Amino acid sequence: MTERLVVIGGDAAGMSAAAVVKRQAADALEVVVLERGHHVSYSACGIPYWVSGDVEGPDRLVARTAAEHRRNGIDVRMRTEATSIDLSAATVEARDVDSGSRVQLGYDSLMIATGAVPRRPDLPGIDAAGVHGVQTLDDGERLLHRIESEQPRTAVVVGGGYIGLEMAEACLRRGLSVSLVDMADEPMTTLDPPVGALVREAMQDIGVDVRTGIAVSGLEVDARAHVCAVATDDGVLSADLVILALGVQPLTELASAAGLPTGLSGGLRTDATMRVDGSSQVFAAGDCVESWDRVSESWLHVPLGTHANKQGRVAGLNIAGRHATFPGVVRTAVTKVCDLEIGRTGLREADARRLGFDVVGVTIETTTKAGYFPGTQPMTVTMMADRATRRLLGAQIVGREGSAKRIDTCAMALWSQLTVDELMMSDLAYAPPFSSVWDPVQVAARAAVAELG
Amino acid sequence: MTERLVVIGGDAAGMSAAAVVKRQAADALEVVVLERGHHVSYSACGIPYWVSGDVEGPDRLVARTAAEHRRNGIDVRMRTEATSIDLSAATVEARDVDSGSRVQLGYDSLMIATGAVPRRPDLPGIDAAGVHGVQTLDDGERLLHRIESEQPRTAVVVGGGYIGLEMAEACLRRGLSVSLVDMADEPMTTLDPPVGALVREAMQDIGVDVRTGIAVSGLEVDARAHVCAVATDDGVLSADLVILALGVQPLTELASAAGLPTGLSGGLRTDATMRVDGSSQVFAAGDCVESWDRVSESWLHVPLGTHANKQGRVAGLNIAGRHATFPGVVRTAVTKVCDLEIGRTGLREADARRLGFDVVGVTIETTTKAGYFPGTQPMTVTMMADRATRRLLGAQIVGREGSAKRIDTCAMALWSQLTVDELMMSDLAYAPPFSSVWDPVQVAARAAVAELG
Known part of the structure; x- marks a missing residue:
């Protein structure tokens, strides 16, 4: 009898696994995918750009349709x-x-690939019409339908992380008046606060009313049971639309109920082959699992499409009888707000101190191209190293076009546990249209080396 | 008595060393710099963009003037x-x-920082008026004066490397009709030929008459002793202006005459502290030295401003009594022709085969942003790995805006001797405006992994 793989969840992790298994094992394995929504294999990260109107959706966001997967033999x-x-x-x-x-x-x-769901705080009014999370294409469809049918004029985005920023800009571009509320002192708590402050300024510059350091106490609902305002400890904000962007939590009730182990974040715990701990035949990948952070040496919930794809592939190869491992993450991420680009990798300063590192941190201002080259843009790089080992611990970049993807250089240095001395001396591409003669990342590394003495 | 450092050559390497020494040692060391030209601390790499009119020169290309260095106590x-x-x-x-x-x-x-000079083949007419090399600001000044005073209509660029490409575009933008001649079958022999072919197409698309696989036999000179044509084994090309872009050779006659050792390329041989082999008090850095290539494990002449600056810094620290080392290069480089960007690092396929590697090579076509994102651009990545160790050996990128600087990811992977498996799984920044969910470099690594099996 043919063996059967059942995949629960048909987005990045699940469909990557299913596709890899089918490609490797062909008819030797029956592959069944259960997807509760209307779409498979889509780019959830593209939803804000669909909402903003940059990208047509939802079809453009679907990498492969259910029909295409079926043609490849996946049920x-x-x-x-x-x-x-x-x-x-x-x-x-x-x-x-x-x-x-x-x-x-x-x-x-x-294969468990149930993903994650937006956190919904237990607030009065949270279930009213007009309150939206943005995680699945179905969520995106509901939100766009709301915007188009109700023509809301004011939006409050609750939460200033990646999705919050992207959705604030998207709503702005849809013509709404937008407030962004966050409990932290600065948006983007994945950045160190002084870097977050640069993001706040950019948000304000494009016209977002940024309210940080305040808590939401409830949502006010009108006679139609539709949200109409957000109550905060700093007053009431009118809101025809509320976007919940408080991050996501792993969707693991099903797995937990079956007795599978989860970590502190609620994410499933797996080994590097993506087998759920204690199981030889149960795999998990994507936003429903915890990933090994190579820098802090701890398990963390890092819900990103890029990891979901890679973990799904690893799971699929192992299911198909090959051997593959997911080697962990260093917490690299990137986004943009209008033309302000934001990249980060590794630890924040607070993380590093909590982990007991003797932190040396620097911030430098530089340019994306040679200073004299037309179109050169300002960028800020912060970098942290450990005084004892001189190892890079983390870096953050905020700047205009051409800035943020340079964080990959730092990510690769973190991956290989390089010192800032090595990073400073590594061989990066230089020509005036692309970089200063000391690459911006190396200018920061050089400053860190100087601080280390 | 105060000790004295004498620096021969006042561009990137020499002035980096001088400045570092002065900063570290202050009045404990007298620093004398001998510069035969009219400028110090300038960006030679910026000259093509000055000639093209993109950048005002020469002042904008000077990072620090002689007067500024003197104010810092350098003679x-x-x-x-x-x-x-x-x-x-x-x-x-x-x-x-x-x-x-x-x-x-x-x-x-x-400190010997005499740099390099453009190769001048021993051809009839090579010393005629209108034949220009482009290495120093003084060279740039002479060339611009020629263009402005004589209004040449046709230019022949001899040599299709970085400078040749950049100068061909610069002459085109100055309104000249431009031919580019190279003995190799494709321009940019630092790239594998199929990648060079993409560059050739881009050159042709912008209107450069690209003539490859042909040799120059002489320069024809008119009655004024001015160049008027380039004779090749494929006919005669009219030329009011000839740009020599056959690469540079280390300028080490002075050092050689003193008995200092040079390598096969003619570049000075140093240890990692930038001391010339066999000398404790003689240092050298920049375009006049050979650098250790970490991938081929051999000494090569790699004349690039970024290495000159780093090596100069290392020499300066050692001269000032501190300890620093230059860890070598992986041959990363980048340039552009109009909006075609070109990046490379590591070995070419021919290099790798010559070194005895069992080469697995792949070429993938992808996009700079998510495929569905507005403004996404095509890019091509080639990647090579060693079958025995699965280690990355080299990579090349050709594509439109946002392509080439990604070569740094490969450079960092080469630096740390990663396998393509590790590169494929490393944690690079992803968001739709910046990348596909598998970063282009990782798409190539994945293809290499598939080939390796």
């Missing part, structure tokens, strides 16, 4: 929600979302 | 050419270029 079942897993029997129960009919599927391998 | 002597070195007496003889007067200077440390 994709849409609108089908896994409702329970029985590990001892090796079965999954699933429900057709529309008809309610149920089916039980045995598996030889199980 | 900069312009138009002063070192004519001989006596190692046993520890003296340098120098000549005032304008007056012809001579001076002898004793030194405690000597």
Whole structure:
């Protein structure tokens, strides 16, 4: 009898695994994917750009449709929600979302790729109409339908992380008046506060009303049961639309209920082959798992599409009987607000101190091209090293066009545990249209070396 | 008595060393710089953009003037050419270029930073008016004066490397009709030929008459002793102006005459502290030295401003009594032709085969941003790995805006001797405006991994 892989969740991690398995094992493995939504293999990261109007959606955001996957021999079942897993029997129960009919599927391998859901704080009014999370294409569709049908004039974005920033800009571009509320003192708490302050300024410059250091106490709802305002400890903000951007949490109830182990974040714990701890036939990948952070040497929930794709591939190869490992992350990320680019990797200063590093930090101002070259743009690089080992601990870049992707150089240095001395002396591409003769990252490394003495 | 450092050559390497020494040692060391030209501390790499009109020159290309260096306590002597070195007496003889007067200077440390000169093949007519090399600001000035005073209509660029490409574009932008001649089958022999072919196409698209695989047999000279044509084994090309861009050779006659050791390229051989082999008090850096290539594990002449600056700094620190080392290069370089960007690092396929590697090479076509993101541009990545160790050996990128600087990711991977498997799985910044979800470099690494099996 042909063995069967059941995949729960048809986005990046799940479909990457399914596709790899099918490519490797062909007919030797039956691959069934259960997806509760309307779409598979889509770019969730593209949703803000769809909402803003930069990108047409939702089709453009779909890398491969269910029909295309089916043509490759994958049994994709849409609108089908896994409702329970029985590990001892090796079965999954699933429900057709529309008809309610149920089916039980045995598996030889199980892949859990249930993703994450936007955090919904337990606030009065949180379930009112007009309150939106942005995680799936279905979420994006609902939000756009709301914007187009109701023509809201004011939006409050709750949370100033990547999605919050991107959605604030998207709403602005849709013509809404936008406030962004965050409990922290600066937006982008993945950055050190002085770097976050640069982001705040850029947000304000484009016309976002940035309110930091304040908490949301509730959502006010009108007679139609529609949100109309956001109550904060600093007053009430009118809101025809509320975007929840408080980050996401791993969606692991199903797996937890089956007895699979989760970490502090709620994400599933796996080994480097993406097998769930303690299981030989259950794999997990993507936004529902924790990833090994190579810098802090700890398990963290790092929900990013790029990891989901890689982890899905690793899981798929192992399911297909090959060997592959996911070697962890260094917490690299990038985004932009209008033409301000933001990149980060490694530890923040507070993280590093908490972990006991004797931190040496520097901030330098430089330019994206040779200072004399037309179109050169300002950029700021912060960098941290450990005084004892001189190792790079983290870096952040904020600047105009051509700035942020340079964070990859720091990410690669972190990956290989280079010292800032080595980073300063490494061989980066130089020509006047691309860089100053000391690359901006190396100018920062040189400053760190000078501080280390 | 105060010790004295004599620096021969006042561009990137020499002035970096001088400035570092002065900063570290202050009045404990007298620093004398001998510069035979009219400028110090300038960006030679910026000259093509000055000729093209993109950048105003020459002042904008000067990072720091002689007067500024003097204010920092450095005794900069312009138009002063070192004519001989006596190692046993520890003296340098120098000549005032304008007056012809001579001076002898004793030194405690000597820094040789004489740079490189454009190769001038021994051809009939090579010394005619209208034949220009482009290496120093003085060269740039002479060339611009020629263009402005004589209004040439046709230019032939001899040599299709970085400078050749950049100068061909610069002449085109000055309104000249431009031919580019190279003996190799494709321009940019630092690239593998199929990648060079992409560059050729881009050159042709912007209107350069690219003639490859042909040799120049002589320059024809008119009655005014001015160049008027370039004779090749494929016919005669009219030329009011000839740009020699056949690469540069280390300018080490002075050092060689003093008995200092040079390598196969003619460049001085130093250790990692930038001390010339066999000397404790003689240092050298920049375009006149060979650099250790970490990938081929051999000494090569790699004349680039970025290395000159770093090596100069290292020499300066050691001269000032600190300890620093230059760890070598991986041969990263970048340039552009109009909006075609070109980046390379590591070995070419032919290099790798010659070194005995069992080469696995891949070429992938991808985009600079998410495929669906507005403004996404095509890019091509080639990558090579060693079958035995799976180590990255080299990579080349050709593409439109936002392509080439990504070569730094490969450079960092080469630096740390990563396998393509590790490169494929490393943590690079992803967001739709910056990258596909698998970074282009990782798409190439993944293809290499697939080839390796």
